[in-house]
Amino acid sequence: MARLIVLGGGVSGHTTATFAKKWLGNDHEVVVVTPNANWNWIPSNIWVGVGQMKKEDVVFPLAPVYAKAGIDYRQALAVSIHPDGKDGSDKPYVTIKYTGQGKEGESEEVEYDYIVNATGPKLNFDATPGLGDGNGQMGPHTVSVCTADHAAHAHSELMNIFEKAKSGDRQKILVGTGHGMCTCQGAAFEYIFNIEHEAKKAGVRDNIDIKWISNESFLGDFGMGGLHMKVGGYVVSSKLFAESLYSERNVPWIIGAHVNKVEEGKVHYELLDGTMGEEEFDFAMLIPPFSGVGLKAYDKAGEDITSKVFNPAGFMKVDGDYNPKPYEEWKAADWPRTYQNPDYSNMFAAGIAFAPPHIISKPMKSVNGTPINPTPPRTGMPSGIIGKAVAHSVVDLIKHGDNAKLHEASMAEMGAACVASAGKGIFDGQAAAMTVYPVVPDFEKYPGTGRDTDYTFGEIGLAGHWIKHILHHLFIYKAKLKPGWTLIPE
Amino acid sequence: MADTKAKEEELNFTKEQFSLTMIPGKFARFLRNCVIFQFIRFIIINVKMIIVVQKSH
Ligand SMILES: Cc1cc2nc3c(=O)[nH]c(=O)nc-3n(C[C@H](O)[C@H](O)[C@H](O)COP(=O)(O)OP(=O)(O)OC[C@H]3O[C@@H](n4cnc5c(N)ncnc54)[C@H](O)[C@@H]3O)c2cc1C
Numbered sequence: 001m002a003r004l005i006v007l008g009g010g011v012s013g014h015t016t017a018t019f020a021k022k023w024l025g026n027d028h029e030v031v032v033v034t035p036n037a038n039w040n041w042i043p044s045n046i047w048v049g050v051g052q053m054k055k056e057d058v059v060f061p062l063a064p065v066y067a068k069a070g071i072d073y074r075q076a077l078a079v080s081i082h083p084d085g086k087d088g089s090d091k092p093y094v095t096i097k098y099t100g101q102g103k104e105g106e107s108e109e110v111e112y113d114y115i116v117n118a119t120g121p122k123l124n125f126d127a128t129p130g131l132g133d134g135n136g137q138m139g140p141h142t143v144s145v146c147t148a149d150h151a152a153h154a155h156s157e158l159m160n161i162f163e164k165a166k167s168g169d170r171q172k173i174l175v176g177t178g179h180g181m182c183t184c185q186g187a188a189f190e191y192i193f194n195i196e197h198e199a200k201k202a203g204v205r206d207n208i209d210i211k212w213i214s215n216e217s218f219l220g221d222f223g224m225g226g227l228h229m230k231v232g233g234y235v236v237s238s239k240l241f242a243e244s245l246y247s248e249r250n251v252p253w254i255i256g257a258h259v260n261k262v263e264e265g266k267v268h269y270e271l272l273d274g275t276m277g278e279e280e281f282d283f284a285m286l287i288p289p290f291s292g293v294g295l296k297a298y299d300k301a302g303e304d305i306t307s308k309v310f311n312p313a314g315f316m317k318v319d320g321d322y323n324p325k326p327y328e329e330w331k332a333a334d335w336p337r338t339y340q341n342p343d344y345s346n347m348f349a350a351g352i353a354f355a356p357p358h359i360i361s362k363p364m365k366s367v368n369g370t371p372i373n374p375t376p377p378r379t380g381m382p383s384g385i386i387g388k389a390v391a392h393s394v395v396d397l398i399k400h401g402d403n404a405k406l407h408e409a410s411m412a413e414m415g416a417a418c419v420a421s422a423g424k425g426i427f428d429g430q431a432a433a434m435t436v437y438p439v440v441p442d443f444e445k446y447p448g449t450g451r452d453t454d455y456t457f458g459e460i461g462l463a464g465h466w467i468k469h470i471l472h473h474l475f476i477y478k479a480k481l482k483p484g485w486t487l488i489p490e
Numbered sequence: 491m492a493d494t495k496a497k498e499e500e501l502n503f504t505k506e507q508f509s510l511t512m513i514p515g516k517f518a519r520f521l522r523n524c525v526i527f528q529f530i531r532f533i534i535i536n537v538k539m540i541i542v543v544q545k546s547h
Contacts (some may be wrong), residue, residue, distance in 0.1 A: 240512060247508035248499070385546055415542035430522045433535050433540045456541050461522040465530035467539070489543045 002028045002398045003114040005094055007078040007295075009062055011042070011380050011389035012351025013118030015387030015477055016394075021071050022486065023395040031072040032111060035099040037061060039479050040148050043380060043419075044472050045316065046187065047284070048151035050158065050194045052424040055148045055423075060086040065480055074110070075100035081115065081256060081309065083344045084300040092346070105279025106278030116396045117316045117349040118387060121290035122385030123147075124179075129261030131178045131288060142264050142284040143176065145191055152284055158195065161283045171282045174267065176213035178286030180372035182259025183223045185214055186379070186418055188287050189242075193422035196249050197429050212246060212253040213279060214287075215372050217272060217364050219243050219253055224373035227436050228449035229456045241458055245432065254279065256364070258372045259286060274367035290352065290375070292316070308343060316349035317341060320357035327363055332442035334358065339390050340406060346397075350390045353382035361439055380475075382439055384490025385409050395424045412440040415455060419468040 004024070008016040009032050021030040038059035047053040065071035068258035076096040083092045098104055123146050125132030125139060133139045143154035163170045172373045175192040177185060192212055195490050199205040218244030220226050227238045246253055256272035292314020297305045310316055320336040327458075334357040341347040349355070356376045364373045378386075389409035390483075415437035423429020435457055441450025478488040499515055502508045514522075521527050 053513070080527050124532065208519035243508075243511040244513060247505075247511040248513045250502055250505075250508075252505070252507050381543070381546070388547075409546075416540055416546075417539045428523070433539075435539055437542050437545065455538065455545065457538060459531065459535065461531055462528040463535055466528075466532055467535060489540075489547065 003031060003111065004028065004114045004116065004343055004394055004398070005031045005033060005112040006116045006118060007033050007094070008118035008120055008351070008353065009036060009039065009073075010118065010120045010351065011384040012120070012353070012387035013116065014039060015384045016116050016118055016350055016391040017071055018069060018481060019239070019388050019391040019486075020395055021069050022484065023391070024398065026070060028398055029072060030070075031074060031092070032062075032066060033074045033076050033078050033110070034062070035075065037063070037075060037100055038148075041472060041476050041479070042146075043468075044195055045145045045148055045151040046150055046421065047424050048343055049145040049154040050198045052194075052198075055152045059148050060476065060480060062182040067434045069481055072092070074098070074108075077297055078119065079107070080298055081117075082298050082300075083347060086302070087277040090300075091442075092344075102371060104296055105177060109196075112346075112348045113350070114397065116390055116394065117347070117353045118351050119293040119295065120352045122293045122314065123288045123290045126286040126291045127181075127291075127419065128179045128259055128262060131286060138288075138303070139262065141264050142286045145285060146287065146415065147189060157283055157290070158198075161208070162199065162202050162204050164209040164282070165199070166202070171208045172280060173208055173210045174213055174279055174281040174286070175210070175409040176254075176257075176286060177215045177374075178259045178262065179289040180215045180270075180370060181216055181375055182287050182289045183375040184287050184290070185216060185374060185375045186377065186420060188212075188214065188285065190224075190420040190422075191285055192251060192407050193245070194424075196251060197235070201423075210249075210251050212251055213257050213259065213267070213269065213278065214253070214255055215257060215374055217362070217373065219246065219254050219255060221361050221374055222438060223361055223377040224439060225357075225441060227451060227456055228305045229434070229458045230453050235453050238458070241432075245460070248260065256372055258366065258370050259359050261396045270366055270368065270370055270372070272364055272366050272372055282379075289428045292353065295320060309341065309347075313355070315355035316347075316353055316473070318349050320355065322355070322357055330358060332410070332438070332440055332444065335412045335440050336408050336446060337408040337410045338406040340388060340393070340466070345402070348390045348394065350387045352378045354378075374378065376440075378411070379416050379418060381490060382411055385414055388490055392462075410440050412442050414438055419464050419471065420466050423465065424469075425465065426469070427462065428464060429465060430460050431468055432458055432460050433464035433467055434458040434460060446480040
């Protein structure tokens with residue numbers, strides 16, 4: 001009997017664990033180590049952040065789902081990986097520290113045959129002074145929508161702002177990224193337009209100034225270097241598409257900005273041209289930069305081999321081409337295909353936890369030398385697809401031995417579908433529905449835009465809202481492993 | 491006094507940052523919320539997304 005341990009029960013890890021267990025059956029063990037008691041459909045946190053959904057609508061408890069699936073669920077944080085075992089045993093293991101199940105604070109060593117790291121991002125608030133509280137958590141000056149709890153808190157703060165605006169007190173809202181190296185602009189983009197929509201609905205829009213701040217060098221970069229899409233018979237840059245959305249809604253922007261300090265009611269930032277600026281706010285939602293979750297790795301002798309297994313940002317090295325090279329030489333082939341660690345063939349990473357070979361957007365530095373560019377997004381669809389491909393590979397390795405062919409899921413050969421709502425109504429508000437194919441541009445295959453413009457498109461309208469509603473219910477249904485769940489694609 | 495012919499969507503062009511962008515007019519905005527038109531787009535977008543999903547697996 002082989003044991004697969006999946007670290008992280010989020011979008012990617014949950015996909016890996018559930019498919020692996022389904023395919024392996026009871027002949028082998030699947031263990032999930034994750035600190036959270038609930039699964040969260042993160043995209044709908046945006047609606048929690050404007051009060052259109054409650055936290056309970058976007059989460060459900062993992063324990064009964066894993067019990068039904070026959071998955072061994074340990075509510076714990078993975079702390080360190082020991083891929084060579086320890087003195088007296090060659091068996092690899094992981095050390096974990098419980099966060100629930102009545103064993104809070106207890107540590108344990110769990111042996112494995114295969115391990116998948118799907119621990120997602122650490123929300124690195126402390127990378128920007130004042131954005132964090134100095135202890136790794138969100139600071140007191142801004143809000144976030146990255147977790148369901150954060151989003152519920154953001155909503156209550158937003159309601160205070162709306163109340164003040166109602167009573168005639170002019171308010172200022174700032175939304176965007178809280179550091180020069182952030183990703184996930186799409187979430188902030190969706191949140192700002194939901195706020196704008198709700199402010200209109202509440203009749204307070206005229207008394208609220210709403211502004212965007214981000215590290216993108218142009219609006220619509222989204223960490224993918226922008227995209228060209230077919231709209232109204234033209235092939236246009238996402239810059240035009242995004243600028244139009246902001247202009248239509250009277251939302252000015254500050255771009256190419258590295259937020260370097262946050263204080264009560266004020267951010268300080270540096271722009272690509274080297275100038276320094278300040279922006280005041282009454283309410284700010286700033287996405288923190290992401291890093292790896294800080295897993296350590298040790299060899300048999302107990303020597304720290306973290307830098308061998310993880311990149312400096314804490315993401316796990318896999319089969320990407322990590323040789324540094326200039327932007328002009330970046331290729332689609334640099335991107336990983338199997339997500340297998342080069343040193344340990346029984347170790348994989350999926351979702352945000354894998355180390356990208358480089359960013360996707362054009363690298364930028366301010367004239368002072370500060371890097372200001374989005375880091376690559378690994379959104380829900382790629383995270384799910386990678387999680388499933390990795391599950392497939394591990395299952396084949398277990399069933400057919402070490403020579404089994406690994407499954408591939410390169411982000412340079414995979415698309416992503418995104419729906420950014422502006423409101424939640426069935427008959428009011430509008431969403432931007434977008435697909436991009438492939439996520440990582442391939443200029444050899446698609447000279448010109450780097451992408452297939454037959455499958456890279458964006459449009460705005462109610463239809464996107466309906467799709468977002470359907471995705472919300474469909475993915476929660478799937479994650480609960482309800483009948484037919486395997487038929488729903490990632 | 492000269493007649494003013496203000497169009498709601500054109501007012502934002504007076505702001506410098508928005509002046510070089512494109513802002514949808516009345517008809518484009520109508521289509522975005524027209525249930526019949528959006529139902530057709532819903533089908534088309536879904537088909538396109540399903541193709542992208544299939545190509546990605
Ligand atoms: C507000 C917001 C809106 C978004 N909207 C969209 C959208 O509309 N469409 C889209 O495609 N994507 C969206 N995304 C991105 C999407 O949520 C991510 O791409 C996806 O969640 C990544 O999956 P993951 O499994 O890598 O990470 P996660 O889903 O974050 O899962 C990581 C898991 O690992 C656990 N973990 C952390 N540390 C440890 C540890 N030490 N040991 C064990 N487990 C650990 C975490 O608790 C978590 O359960 C959005 C993201 C945000 C923040």
